[in-house]
Structure formats: C-alpha cells, structure tokens
Amino acid sequence: MLLSISGSLWKHTKPNWITENWNFCRNISAFMMKEVAREMEIKEKEIDQYAGSSGEDSDDGSNLFKAVFKKYKKRKPPPDVSDVIDVKSSSLLQSKLVFSTDEITSETTSLAERLGLIAPSEWRVYWFPDRIGLYLLPSLLRKEKSTMWMKRAFKYAEPPNITNLTLHGKDVLTDPTLLTKGLRWTTLGVEYDWNSKEYPPNGRPVPEELYQLGNLISRSLKLGDMKPDATILNYYPPKSALSPHVDKSERSAAPLISMSLGQTAIYLSGTIDLSSEPPIPIWLRNGDFLIMHGDQRLVYHAIPCIGSIPKRRGNRGSMMDEDQEHFEPPRGNDDVDQSIIDYLNSSRVNFTIRQVNPN
Ligand SMILES: O=C(O)CCC(=O)C(=O)O
Ligand SMILES: [Fe+2]
Numbered sequence: 001m002l003l004s005i006s007g008s009l010w011k012h013t014k015p016n017w018i019t020e021n022w023n024f025c026r027n028i029s030a031f032m033m034k035e036v037a038r039e040m041e042i043k044e045k046e047i048d049q050y051a052g053s054s055g056e057d058s059d060d061g062s063n064l065f066k067a068v069f070k071k072y073k074k075r076k077p078p079p080d081v082s083d084v085i086d087v088k089s090s091s092l093l094q095s096k097l098v099f100s101t102d103e104i105t106s107e108t109t110s111l112a113e114r115l116g117l118i119a120p121s122e123w124r125v126y127w128f129p130d131r132i133g134l135y136l137l138p139s140l141l142r143k144e145k146s147t148m149w150m151k152r153a154f155k156y157a158e159p160p161n162i163t164n165l166t167l168h169g170k171d172v173l174t175d176p177t178l179l180t181k182g183l184r185w186t187t188l189g190v191e192y193d194w195n196s197k198e199y200p201p202n203g204r205p206v207p208e209e210l211y212q213l214g215n216l217i218s219r220s221l222k223l224g225d226m227k228p229d230a231t232i233l234n235y236y237p238p239k240s241a242l243s244p245h246v247d248k249s250e251r252s253a254a255p256l257i258s259m260s261l262g263q264t265a266i267y268l269s270g271t272i273d274l275s276s277e278p279p280i281p282i283w284l285r286n287g288d289f290l291i292m293h294g295d296q297r298l299v300y301h302a303i304p305c306i307g308s309i310p311k312r313r314g315n316r317g318s319m320m321d322e323d324q325e326h327f328e329p330p331r332g333n334d335d336v337d338q339s340i341i342d343y344l345n346s347s348r349v350n351f352t353i354r355q356v357n358p359n
Contacts, residue, residue, distance in 0.1 A: 049164070049185060049194050050245040050302075065244050065274040065300055072266050072281065072304035073241055084266055084281040087126040087136050098123035098137070098220050108216070115213050116145025125221065128280065131269060133255075133296035135221060141259065141287030146327060146344055147336045149261055153233055153349045154179055154340065156207070157186045180237065180343060189230040190356040198249055199230065199356045206231050206353075214257045214353035223293050226254040230356045236265070236348040242303040244274060247292075247352070254355035255293035260284045262348040263307045263325055270300035286325045286344075306348045 072079050087093055099108075104120045112120050117140050126136045141149065157163050157179065159171045164184045172178050189206035190199045205211070211228045218226035230250075234242060247256060267290065270279035279300070284290060292299075308324040327344040329336050343349075 048241055048243050050243040062275040064276070064278045065268070065270050065302070068268060068278045068281065069241075069244060069302055069304045072268070075239075075305075081266070081281075084283050085128075086283050087138050093126045093128060095124050095126040097121075098125050108220070111212060111216055115209060115216070116142055116148055118142055120220070123220065128269070128282075131280070131296060131299075133292065133294035134269060135291040135293070136282070137217075137289040137291070138285065139287045140289045141261075143287060143327075144330055146261055146286055147330055147340055149259070149351075150340045150344055150349065151336065152207075152209070153186075153235070153261065153351070154343075156188055156231075156233060157183055157235075162187050162191050176339075179339065180347070183235045184240075185235065186233040187230070188233070189228070192230065192232055192249065199251070202357065203230070205229070210351070210353055213259070214355070217257050217289060217291065218255055221255075221291060221293075223255045223291070225359075226257075226355050227359055228254075228257075228353045228355050230354040232352050232354070234350045234352075236263075236303065236306045236350070238263075238307050238346055239305075241305060244268070244270065244300045244302040246272075246298055246300055247354075248298055250297075250354055250356045252355045252358040253294075253297070255291050256297060257353040258290045258292075259351045259353075260288045260290070260348065261286055261350070262327075262344040263346065265303050265306040265348055265350075268300075268302045268304060270302075272299055274300055284350075303350075307346070 072081070072084075085092070087095075099120050101121065108120050112118070117123075123137060123140060126138070128134050128136075154172070157172045159166075159173060163172070163186045165171055165178055165182055170178060170182070172183060188204075188210070190201075190203035192199055206228055210231050214228035215226050218224055236242070250256075264286070265284045267282045267284045268279035269282060271277055272295075279302070284303075292301075325344070327341050329338075329341055
C-alpha cells in the first residue's frame with residue numbers, strides 16, 4: 001500500500017531529466033538486447049543450419065518430434081537412452097545379407113576394397129517396422145579406413161568448394177583452425193542453397209569416390225543405377241545437433257545415401273509431419289550407412305546429439321565410456337595428421353550422397 005502510494009507519487013513528481021535519461025537508457029538496452037539476440041540467432045544458424053526452419057519452434061505441445069529431440073539433446077541430467085535402437089542387438093528388426101554368394105562379382109569386391117568397405121559377402125542390411133524404404137547397413141566401412149575418409153572430409157572443405165565459412169569470406173586453407181572450430185557444412189557437386197532451399201540447375205561433378213560409393217550402394221540394394229551429382233557434408237563438433245528437417249529439394253527419386261564417421265550419434269526418424277507420432281531413435285555409429293528411399297525420402301529426421309552421454313546413476317541404458325568410439329593413427333606409411341585422429345575422437349562427420357537431377 002505504502003509502496004504503491006509512493007510509487008504513484010514518484011511517477012507524477014519525478015523531474016524531467018530522469019524520465020529522459022531513463023528512456024534513453026531503456027532504448028539503448030533494448031537496442032543492445034536486439035543485437036545480442038541477432039548475434040545469437042546467427043550463431044545458432046551456424047551451429048545448426050536447419051534451426052528454426054521446420055516449425056520445431058512451435059511450443060503448443062503438439063510437436064511430438066520436438067519433445068523427443070529435446071529429450072535427447074539435454075545433457076543435465078543425461079537422458080535415458082535405453083530406448084535407442086541398436087540395430088545389431090535389436091530383436092525388433094529384420095535383416096539379411098545383401099548378396100548371395102553367386103551375386104558377388106570381382107568388380108564389386110575390388111570396388112568395395114578401394115572404397116574402404118568390408119567384403120561384400122559380409123554386408124548385412126536391416127530394416128524397420130513402419131519405415132518402408134529406410135535401410136541401415138552397420139559397420140560397412142572398415143574402421144581402419146575411417147581416417148582416409150576423414151582426410152577427405154577436410155579436403156572437400158577447401159576452396160573452391162562452398163562451406164558455411166565461405167559466406168563470411170573465410171576458408172580452411174587460410175585458417176586451418178576453422179576445421180575444428182567453425183566448419184559446419186560443405187556442399188559438393190550441384191550445390192544446395194540453404195537460403196532458397198533449392199539446388200541450381202547443375203554444378204561440377206562430385207568427386208569420383210563419392211560417385212562410386214553412392215552408385216555401388218544403390219545398385220547393391222537394388223534401388224537403381226544411381227548417378228550421384230551432389231553431396232552434403234555435415235560436421236558435428238561436440239555438443240552440436242541438427243534440427244528436424246526434410247530433404248525434399250532433389251529432383252530425382254534416387255535414394256539418399258548417408259555415411260557416418262567418428263563419434264556415435266542418435267538419429268531420429270520421424271514421419272511426414274512433426275505431430276502425429278514421436279520419432280524412432282536409432283544409434284548411428286562410425287562406418288554405418290543409412291539409406292532413405294521412396295517415401296522415406298520425405299520424412300522428418302534429426303540428430304539431437306553426438307558423442308558419449310555421461311553416465312547417470314541407475315541408468316543402465318546410458319552410453320558407457322567404452323561406447324565412445326576410439327581411433328588411433330593407422331599403422332604403416334599412411335601419413336595422417338593428428339588433427340584427423342583428434343577430430344574422429346571428439347566429433348562426427350556425415351556425408352549424404354544425393355542425386356539432384358533425374359538421369
Ligand atoms: O548427420 C546425419 O546423420 C543426418 C544428416 C542429414 O540429415 C542431412 O544432411 O540432410
Ligand atoms: Fe537430412
């Protein structure tokens with residue numbers, strides 16, 4: 001009571017200079033807060049190019065995808081990950097060998113070898129209930145070949161290729177520290193435009209090894225003679241994520257072939273909208289290949305977290321220390337920079353090989 005009387009007295013009697021200065025300070029602080037918010041928005045976009053792009057900001061409780069995304073993104077306390085599907089140990093999934101013995105040609109064997117893949121006779125494909133067109137081929141890449149592909153992942157980020165740094169006039173050749181600090185994506189071939197969310201009519205050819213990799217996997221799974229003409233590399237430093245999105249800008253019906261390198265991630269596989277059902281969480285590990293084909297090309301998906309999830313007392317489902325992927329320099333004369341090993345031991349890279357234009 002006393003406070004409100006003195007408050008209203010003050011309102012009517014305070015001198016003009018206080019009001020003017022007060023307004024000035026308020027305007028300055030509003031301006032500064034706007035600037036900080038804008039900076040944060042730029043940073044957020046840099047952390048995650050899909051942030052805020054797919055309605056995941058709506059907070060009316062209907063966004064089931066967002067709730068699951070938030071659950072796994074959280075670190076304190078760490079999430080219970082006992083529901084995350086591990087294809088190799090799940091009893092829910094069906095699987096089969098990709099090739100029967102008589103289907104394996106010497107050409108396939110030598111191509112697989114050159115690309116660093118395990119012997120075709122060991123390729124196993126898993127599929128998911130209610131996800132027709134989603135395939136996972138675990139540990140297809142030989143672990144000792146991870147450094148070879150990681151080297152390429154950094155090489156592809158060099159000019160003239162476009163990365164998230166290009167827009168800021170920066171590149172990884174002039175400043176190699178950006179490889180581990182600011183690099184978030186590289187586009188190759190027909191280069192995706194994140195602003196218009198479109199691909200231009202054409203581009204330079206993709207590197208031969210990516211073409212061969214995409215084509216080999218697609219043919220092996222009998223998904224067609226894919227002619228890859230684009231690749232997006234996503235680089236995930238520790239604590240990074242990729243928000244829910246769909247990849248629907250490609251103009252062909254070819255599958256999307258994704259290869260994971262480095263630290264383990266949780267992959268959320270959703271449906272064509274964000275609200276009808278929660279997404280399925282799946283572990284994606286170093287050397288795993290995930291293929292999206294047919295209707296699965298058009299579903300929401302996301303990476304809420306990478307790396308090991310700290311142990312939580314009483315949470316048997318949590319990733320334990322031994323689940324963290326560990327990499328060593330390859331033996332022999334393969335010259336590998338320590339920064340490559342360090343990156344694999346702390347971060348993740350994902351390649352999605354795509355075909356934008358129809359054959
Ligand atoms: O990192 C991943 O596994 C997914 C990447 C992805 O969804 C994309 O590049 O569109
Ligand atoms: Fe995607």
